[in-house]
Amino acid sequence: MKKVDNLLNELAPQKFGKIGVIWTWSLVIISIIGIIAYADQVIKGQVVTNMHDYALWGIYISNFVFFVATSFVGTVTVAVLRLTNNSWRTPIVRIAEIISLAAIIMAGITIMIDMGRPDRLHYLFIYGRMQSPIIWDVIIIPTYILISLLLLYFPLIPDFALLKSYFKKKNPTLSRWYGKLSLNWTGSVAQKAIQSKSIQIIAILTIPAGFMLQTIDAWLFSTLFRVGWDSTNMGAYFISGASVAGVGALVAVVYVIQRAYKLEDYITDYHYDKLGKLLALTCIIYLYFNINEYLLPQLTAKKESITHTNVLFVGEYAPLFWFVIIGGLIIPILVLLFKKGRKPLPMFIVGLLVVVGSWWKRYLIVTPTLLHPFLPIQGVPESWHHYFPSLHEWLITIATLAMCLLIITVLIRYLPIIPIQRTADEQEILANEKNTIS
């Protein structure tokens, strides 16, 4: 059993090394480039994008859907594992909470980037119709941001109190900040009771909120009468896809943090094994939904559906489609089925594959459908039948991804990545159990 002081020494936020600083500045620079590109887009209008009358949603919406999906990791790993009393979750929940918060904040920002007139954002609230899933999205995203923030903050309170004492001499300014954030935490019975109850409530609240978020996101598409979107399968399909994206992102980030902070004592092969099994399960479920989504239209042979699936199977988007299915789902499942595949490095590679696959999957959900409208316009330019993002779109999108990583990086810099108090409590319980047995 490690003493709290030892835990603090090992788990308290540390200054970044050289690589960490370079990494952070790289993200800042990429973000600034993206902001400049966005400013240019606002000045010149969306003419700087390659979107047109057919592809009226482009990479921004794909990216938005990806962020929304990734934010589901908070629901899956934190809420579900907490409520099912899976104690192995402890060292990874905070990372999941951080990813969830960063992703949902960026989802909110990304959707604004897609607006031609962002100055009219408030019109959504003034003139919005409750019949439109877009308004449901406008309601659920700020709600989920707040829930994710509370989900991150409540378990952090005891750790802030510990960090306040820890940094008192080392860094008084930081100590003062931790002191304010610790809300005078003394670990009193009353405080523990309120905190415990609150965490339980958030864990329960996060599940319906997460499901609503993903379902609304799915309904943005399925309520439109278009091939590839008009499906009753869409809500469940998005939830399972979000689980894959979220857990994949978690695995990748956990690996990087474990290596950077040398947390092998806390995040062990056992955790990777558990995460690997969870990721394999989510991938299998998502593959099942994909088979439903693509095979049935092919079998029922409606002309428009055949055109759509042919574009994906053998047409313009075939390389990307098969990369997503094989690289992003089948290979990860095959690798994760073996114990050796659930070791840290293979897991990291699989996690990256899954995240990249998940991102492109959103692109495939949005774009090919738009390029095949039900009521084609006569005499449209040939270019309207194709879409590939412009330089502005790429710069802005990459910047949003960089900003998401920047939020994660900043939070990792100042928050204890592994819950200190909870780890101490668990180790104490473990020691007490051993003493009782002996």
Added chain:
Amino acid sequence: MKNQLSLRALFMVFTFIFLYSFVIQQSYAQNNTKNTVRLSINYVKIMNEKVFFEIKATSKIDKKTIGVSNIDLALFNELDSTSISLGHITTDMDGKSIFNLDNLNSIKPDSTNLYNLKVFFEGNELFKKASKTIHFKNADINAKLITKDSVNYIIATLKDNSTDNPIESEVLTVQVQRLFRPLELSKELQFTDENGAINFPIKGEIPGVNGNLTFEVVLKEHDDYGTVKALIKAPIGVPIVEESTFDERTMWSPRNKTPFFLLIIPNILTLGMWGIIIYLIVNLFKINKSSY
């Protein structure tokens, strides 16, 4: 000598320029010969409602007949020795225009009880001037609907208004108004008898909004009488249940017509979640105050 030569050369240059521009202008002008406008007029009288003239201006350009749009046409009521101006109209994009009269008393017949209407186009830079005159007599159709042995009949009488005599052996068409154009109720020709009358049985069930039907008895584009039409409105159709959702609370209605379930359920969910969020924020304050 040199001065004379240069003057001669200058004179020749000016002469050449003048002749050249004259020839060019003439050849250009030949390409701009004015086209001929053809005018057609159709007189239409709807009993007890209105009288109007359908006028169309066309021209054959490059072997294609096209409507002449946006030209000004003057209308005159021609009498034996005088001509009374009725007004002006302008053709639409298809070369069509309609000139309405309050009733036929607005114009006067000549001494032979013929009405004469002249349409005149004074010409412009593209089209030659043109005119067209039609002559017509005033005819009336009196139509009514009767029911005999559970069968509905339309009885219509055609008569010359000026002489008050029935018009015999003319074809009257019985049709019912539909959304885009009237539907003729019989392919057989309905000739008027010696009393100028037809007796037309209405067979089959005809759908209509709230069961209301509007029948038309028409004398079509007659050489002497033009088009004369009588309308009969009768609630004898099979009622159509209109499926309009106008002004109802639907998923596609404006925000002030949102369905109640969409106002209630999402708001309950939103308020429920925000209620819990507020409770959790209050708990943060409680933690702050429960140090000991």
